[in-house]
Every structure is written in structure tokens, then in C-alpha cells.
Amino acid sequence: MKRAIFPGSFDPLTLGHYDIIKRGVTLFDEIIVAIGVNADKKYMFSLKERKGFIEKAFEDEPKVKVMTYKGLTVDFCKEIDAEFILRGLRNPADFEFEKAIAHTNRHLSTIETVFLLTAASTSYIASSIVRDVIRNNGDYTKLVPDSVRVK
Numbered sequence: 369m370k371r372a373i374f375p376g377s378f379d380p381l382t383l384g385h386y387d388i389i390k391r392g393v394t395l396f397d398e399i400i401v402a403i404g405v406n407a408d409k410k411y412m413f414s415l416k417e418r419k420g421f422i423e424k425a426f427e428d429e430p431k432v433k434v435m436t437y438k439g440l441t442v443d444f445c446k447e448i449d450a451e452f453i454l455r456g457l458r459n460p461a462d463f464e465f466e467k468a469i470a471h472t473n474r475h476l477s478t479i480e481t482v483f484l485l486t487a488a489s490t491s492y493i494a495s496s497i498v499r500d501v502i503r504n505n506g507d508y509t510k511l512v513p514d515s516v517r518v519k
Contacts, residue, residue, distance in 0.1 A: 372452035375402040379411045380516045381421045384490040388456035393431045403436045424515035442477040453481045458491045
């Protein structure tokens, strides 16, 4: 079985994330959307909310599972027997950042990183932008799947 993890904080899940996951299921037998837990980070949405957004968005896709983890991503990959890390690239800055992480992960393990370019229609969307739109009472619904709604 080809299992990949798609790691991130998903605060919140965006249409860009959604697109990468939907396209990733055509490449892998299973994708674990892996929500990293970082005690030093301030999140807009609770871990339970973020997990719920993703689970609801992919409730009809049996190849997508959602898990949480702490620590190094490569250690989590080993723990759940995932051979691949899936990442999306929006722009050259993402590439440089992700390349450094991929090289480090490859140095620490045998895990391969697979990059997908984001769709042109979602390449401008970042979770930080969505959070800013939400904080300022803007229409964030055009940037996220229907499962992501502020209460």
C-alpha cells in the first residue's frame, strides 16, 4: 500500500489544501491528513474543530484519514508506516522552504517527499490570509471548503 501523509496545521483547511488532497488520492492508496500539534503556536481554531473540518470535507472519500501528531514528521511517518510526505507548492518561496525541509527529512530517513503544484485558481490562498479575512469579518467562504464555518 502506498500511504502518504499530508502534514500541516490546517488552521483552517483551505481550498488549496483540499485541491492537493483530492489530487493526491489519485496517486496514493491512502492519504493521512496529519495535523501537527505545536504547543508554542496560537491557533484560531481548536484541534477538534480543525480535525472536524477535514473529516467532514472528506467524509465521502475512504482513502483520506485524519490524525494528529507531535514531534518530527518523519518519526510520525515511521510510526504509521507511511513512505511518502505530500506537499503543495504555491510559489517559488514555498519551493525553497519545502525543498530545505524535504532534504532534511531525506537526511533523517528514507521518506520521500512528493510535491504537487497548487491549481492556479487556489495558488493565492493561505491559511494566514483566511484567518485575517475571518478576523476582519470578510467573506472567507470563497477560500475554504463548505465544511469550514465560523460559529
